[in-house]
Amino acid sequence: MTSTTSSPRLVTVAACQLGPVHLADSRQDVLKRMLSLLEQAAQQGAKLAVFPELAFTTFFPRYLLAERDLDQYFDVEDPSKGGIEQSPNIKPLFDRASALGIDVYVGYAERTIQKYGTHVDYNSSVYYSANANKIIGKYRKVHLPGTVEPRTEPGAVQQLEKRYFRPGDLGFPAFRAPGLVEGALKKSSGIYNATQSTGKGDPIIGMLICNDRRWPEAWRVYGLQGMEILCCGYNTTAFPTTATGHQLDLTPEAAEEMVLLHHKLSCQGNSYMNACFSINVAKTGAEDGNPLVGGTIIVHPLGHIIKEAQTKEDELVVATIDLADCHRPKNTVFAFEKHRRPEHYHLILDRTGVIEPDLL
Amino acid sequence: MTSTTSSPRLVTVAACQLGPVHLADSRQDVLKRMLSLLEQAAQQGAKLAVFPELAFTTFFPRYLLAERDLDQYFDVEDPSKGGIEQSPNIKPLFDRASALGIDVYVGYAERTIQKYGTHVDYNSSVYYSANANKIIGKYRKVHLPGTVEPRTEPGAVQQLEKRYFRPGDLGFPAFRAPGLVEGALKKSSGIYNATQSTGKGDPIIGMLICNDRRWPEAWRVYGLQGMEILCCGYNTTAFPTTATGHQLDLTPEAAEEMVLLHHKLSCQGNSYMNACFSINVAKTGAEDGNPLVGGTIIVHPLGHIIKEAQTKEDELVVATIDLADCHRPKNTVFAFEKHRRPEHYHLILDRTGVIEPDLL
Numbered sequence: 025m026t027s028t029t030s031s032p033r034l035v036t037v038a039a040c041q042l043g044p045v046h047l048a049d050s051r052q053d054v055l056k057r058m059l060s061l062l063e064q065a066a067q068q069g070a071k072l073a074v075f076p077e078l079a080f081t082t083f084f085p086r087y088l089l090a091e092r093d094l095d096q097y098f099d100v101e102d103p104s105k106g107g108i109e110q111s112p113n114i115k116p117l118f119d120r121a122s123a124l125g126i127d128v129y130v131g132y133a134e135r136t137i138q139k140y141g142t143h144v145d146y147n148s149s150v151y152y153s154a155n156a157n158k159i160i161g162k163y164r165k166v167h168l169p170g171t172v173e174p175r176t177e178p179g180a181v182q183q184l185e186k187r188y189f190r191p192g193d194l195g196f197p198a199f200r201a202p203g204l205v206e207g208a209l210k211k212s213s214g215i216y217n218a219t220q221s222t223g224k225g226d227p228i229i230g231m232l233i234c235n236d237r238r239w240p241e242a243w244r245v246y247g248l249q250g251m252e253i254l255c256c257g258y259n260t261t262a263f264p265t266t267a268t269g270h271q272l273d274l275t276p277e278a279a280e281e282m283v284l285l286h287h288k289l290s291c292q293g294n295s296y297m298n299a300c301f302s303i304n305v306a307k308t309g310a311e312d313g314n315p316l317v318g319g320t321i322i323v324h325p326l327g328h329i330i331k332e333a334q335t336k337e338d339e340l341v342v343a344t345i346d347l348a349d350c351h352r353p354k355n356t357v358f359a360f361e362k363h364r365r366p367e368h369y370h371l372i373l374d375r376t377g378v379i380e381p382d383l384l
Numbered sequence: 385m386t387s388t389t390s391s392p393r394l395v396t397v398a399a400c401q402l403g404p405v406h407l408a409d410s411r412q413d414v415l416k417r418m419l420s421l422l423e424q425a426a427q428q429g430a431k432l433a434v435f436p437e438l439a440f441t442t443f444f445p446r447y448l449l450a451e452r453d454l455d456q457y458f459d460v461e462d463p464s465k466g467g468i469e470q471s472p473n474i475k476p477l478f479d480r481a482s483a484l485g486i487d488v489y490v491g492y493a494e495r496t497i498q499k500y501g502t503h504v505d506y507n508s509s510v511y512y513s514a515n516a517n518k519i520i521g522k523y524r525k526v527h528l529p530g531t532v533e534p535r536t537e538p539g540a541v542q543q544l545e546k547r548y549f550r551p552g553d554l555g556f557p558a559f560r561a562p563g564l565v566e567g568a569l570k571k572s573s574g575i576y577n578a579t580q581s582t583g584k585g586d587p588i589i590g591m592l593i594c595n596d597r598r599w600p601e602a603w604r605v606y607g608l609q610g611m612e613i614l615c616c617g618y619n620t621t622a623f624p625t626t627a628t629g630h631q632l633d634l635t636p637e638a639a640e641e642m643v644l645l646h647h648k649l650s651c652q653g654n655s656y657m658n659a660c661f662s663i664n665v666a667k668t669g670a671e672d673g674n675p676l677v678g679g680t681i682i683v684h685p686l687g688h689i690i691k692e693a694q695t696k697e698d699e700l701v702v703a704t705i706d707l708a709d710c711h712r713p714k715n716t717v718f719a720f721e722k723h724r725r726p727e728h729y730h731l732i733l734d735r736t737g738v739i740e741p742d743l744l
Binding site: 166167168169191192195196197198199200225226228235238239240241242243244245247248249250264265266267282285286289290292293294296297326327328352354355356357358359360361362363364365366368369370371372373374375376377378379380381382383 | 526527528529551552555556557558559560585586588595598599600601602603604605607608609610624625626627642645646649650652653654656657686687688712714715716717718719720721722723724725726728729730731732733734735736737738739740741742743
């Protein structure tokens with residue numbers, strides 16, 4: 025891995041930003057909006073469409089809900105009835121993707137049925153490959169923000185992901201998406217050339233969800249698997265809160281500017297430090313009066329923003345990226361094998377929280 | 385650690401940016417410039433002065449040098465003659481700091497004498513405490529960029545840190561700097577109150593050097609020790625190079641803009657993700673025609689730049705920071721003990737370089 029040039033490996037990707045989804049919006053209506061974005065993405069030549077976190081519904085962790093009211097937000101993974109791709113609420117998206125020849129990353133609330141009818145819930149995403157004609161990647165959000173118990177102070181904003189979901193148990197498994205690269209499928213007899221070293225390899229994909237993007241450990245675990253494209257959907261409240269769930273004393277404009285700065289520093293900084301593209305896709309706008317930031321961005325491995333959404337509505341952000349752009353940084357400044365020193369990183373595993381140094 | 389407010393803990397800090405140091409410049413002349421910056425910093429009320437990496441000399445790793453020509457760039461740590469603070473080239477800086485009551489971070493080339501007269505060399509920094517009247521922190525650069533063997537292609541730019549220095553062997557040890565916080569020394573009988581929980585604790589300091597700032601592992605190891613202020617000096621070439629050491633095909637302006645973006649994403653992103661201040665200090669300008677970027681910045685724990693250098697010359701950047709600003713992010717979005725999941729981070733230690741996922 026020391027050559028300095030490599031053949032172009034072009035992929036056209038689409039960030040499918042969604043505007044608000046209100047409590048009263050039906051799953052069918054949201055699906056229709058998503059199918060419309062998918063259709064436009066395919067028309068513009070995209071081979072990958074990235075949708076937000078919990079794309080199909082409103083961001084329900086902002087509400088304290090009884091068990092029976094929660095059910096409607098989940099898609100059930102029932103081994104006896106097939107995987108999530110059989111869910112009537114999701115299947116049409118993958119069917120259409122398959123017909124259009126476009127891959128899909130999408131976030132949803134996953135309910136897994138256990139023995140004796142109990143269930144375990146996750147904030148999940150899947151990667152559906154049109155070429156493989158199935159789901160080839162699955163991720164469960166590891167870094168859940170918020171609290172288990174509702175905040176009780178008057179005026180507190182709720183963030184109940186830790187109540188409704190279990191932290192992801194799948195780690196950060198990178199995978200290859202077959203046939204994404206332009207020309208990869210034009211090889212003799214339709215068999216694509218999947219050899220990375222020829223510069224025609226299938227892209228290495230990683231998935232994160234929302235708050236995960238602020239955690240460099242998550243990006244690095246993917247980076248150590250050679251990740252070239254990171255897909256990340258999010259629902260991010262447009263103002264920072266205190267530990268009691270109150271808004272900071274800022275104007276709405278200043279608050280939103282701060283949230284967007286944090287979003288961009290996370291996505292741009294971690295893309296740069298792992299020499300990968302990232303496709304970061306918002307559900308945005310005010311959901312029943314609760315503002316979510318926009319800022320859907322496609323980021324280059326050199327850290328700059330390639331393209332950014334202009335609205336807080338359903339909006340397509342399409343770019344043709346060249347995966348060969350990962351090559352130089354992955355083989356110079358971020359040639360991990362030459363520069364990393366894991367012998368000095370052990371605290372990252374040895375402790376979860378902070379232990380401060382002794383007083384002098 | 386769940387309260388949302390904390391008393392102010394004010395510290396005035398100074399980034400002491402240095403303009404170029406040419407081959408012909410004497411150590412004495414450079415020291416004079418540094419003493420002048422130190423003097424001004426103290427006049428402006430600073431309690432901490434941060435100088436660049438390898439501050440006392442030109443950035444000599446850009447040259448292929450014979451052993452005998454290298455000697456002049458190193459300060460010798462000889463156990464039989466006392467520590468580096470006894471070096472005649474450095475001692476006047478610490479003596480003056482002591483008299484002015486101001487702490488100093490400074491980078492230098494460290495030569496440690498071993499048995500039988502051999503030596504081991506590091507790219508190091510020390511933290512001199514005026515209150516403790518001694519060096520209380522030492523760091524040896526872990527992430528050395530460049531190559532061991534000189535690049536042989538015509539026109540190649542050399543970066544020989546891997547040749548001249550051994551990777552740091554001290555890890556990332558955070559420490560407390562006594563008496564830095566305003567009012568901390570005004571307690572009864574001159575004994576400062578070092579109890580963190582009262583909001584008057586001695587600041588927790590981390591040190592990095594140049595290329596280290598691009599490595600999130602380094603910041604995180606400090607973050608897990610509760611770091612509040614990260615000091616980092618650098619000499620960063622003002623254009624990116626290929627693996628063969630050639631400049632990318634960019635205008636000088638575009639090249640410098642890219643390098644500054646990477647610098648800022650690293651410093652701002654990692655300060656944000658670890659909820660700490662950072663003081664990032666350049667040696668800058670053209671050293672014998674070799675351009676180094678500027679961009680000396682003091683960064684807030686919320687990721688924004690508090691203050692930035694305006695020149696590529698010797699320049700002081702002073703700011704009064706409130707360490708209490710670390711409190712909210714360290715106890716909400718980055719409350720590590722609540723959100724981190726080390727069980728999924730093991731690849732960070734298990735492998736040094738990339739292992740790509742199998743082909744499908």
